Amino acid sequence: MHTYTYKPIKMSKLVLWHLKGSPPSWSVRIMAQILGLELELKEIDFVAKEHKSPEFKKLNAMGTIPVLQDGDFCLAESHSIIKYLLDKYGNEEQQALYPSEVRERALVDQAMFFDTGVAFIRVKNVALPIIFDGAKEVTSKLVESIEDVYDIVEDFLSRHQYIALDRYTIADLSVGTTIAALNGTHKIETKRYSRTTAWLDKLNEDAYFRDIAVSGAEILKDTLITMLKKNNDQ
Numbered sequence: 001m002h003t004y005t006y007k008p009i010k011m012s013k014l015v016l017w018h019l020k021g022s023p024p025s026w027s028v029r030i031m032a033q034i035l036g037l038e039l040e041l042k043e044i045d046f047v048a049k050e051h052k053s054p055e056f057k058k059l060n061a062m063g064t065i066p067v068l069q070d071g072d073f074c075l076a077e078s079h080s081i082i083k084y085l086l087d088k089y090g091n092e093e094q095q096a097l098y099p100s101e102v103r104e105r106a107l108v109d110q111a112m113f114f115d116t117g118v119a120f121i122r123v124k125n126v127a128l129p130i131i132f133d134g135a136k137e138v139t140s141k142l143v144e145s146i147e148d149v150y151d152i153v154e155d156f157l158s159r160h161q162y163i164a165l166d167r168y169t170i171a172d173l174s175v176g177t178t179i180a181a182l183n184g185t186h187k188i189e190t191k192r193y194s195r196t197t198a199w200l201d202k203l204n205e206d207a208y209f210r211d212i213a214v215s216g217a218e219i220l221k222d223t224l225i226t227m228l229k230k231n232n233d234q
């Protein structure tokens with residue numbers, strides 16, 4: 001008689017340090033939903049600067065969120081985290097979200113780096129001075145910098161149906177969450193940015209995007225409005 005050894009699939013608990021009002025955290029959570037992964041969410045106290053504490057910096061010296069812990073493996077930076085989750089846990093069909101064909105991948109990377117190096121910086125330039133430095137308004141210069149991002153997104157979308165290619169990729173996830181956040185700060189003019197509006201509507205058809213990014217953008221917007229009011233009352 002044969003004896004079989006039962007070998008469970010090895011999967012460590014995935015922990016995500018996040019914040020409900022943080023766009024890069026939304027993109028990681030949506031990616032996890034797409035892949036059917038359960039995340040143990042640990043929310044940090046952003047206003048109390050928990051992300052700059054020595055304890056947190058042991059996880060991520062950059063002092064930014066999100067941070068993923070997969071067993072003893074720790075990774076910061078949402079774009080790296082999304083790629084890691086897809087590489088490690090995505091099935092063959094899901095791998096198409098980050099294509100292997102050289103030029104397709106380059107276009108996805110272009111949009112991902114645009115997100116991390118340009119678009120998301122504009123969210124930070126608006127939010128951090130309001131949260132930490134008592135800023136009393138979103139200046140016209142900041143509004144211009146947001147419209148500059150909308151112009152770039154509109155241009156990307158004039159070349160392809162989605163942000164990088166003619167199909168949905170991980171870049172839509174990253175840029176989409178950033179644009180959802182910016183839209184909460186400075187509303188996208190439908191007529192001027194018709195392609196961006198239509199693309200965001202398409203992203204919103206997805207329940208995961210709606211549940212996490214749209215509700216997260218409301219939380220971020222409410223936080224900023226409350227802080228602006230407080231800064232102006234002082």
Ligand SMILES: N[C@@H](CCC(=O)N[C@@H](CS)C(=O)NCC(=O)O)C(=O)O
Pocket residue numbers: 021022023024025051063064065066076077078079116120124
């Ligand atoms: N490119 C990074 C940006 C992460 C980031 O800046 N997160 C914000 C919160 S939404 C943060 O931690 N800000 C604190 C800081 O920049 O000091 C990513 O995609 O993970």
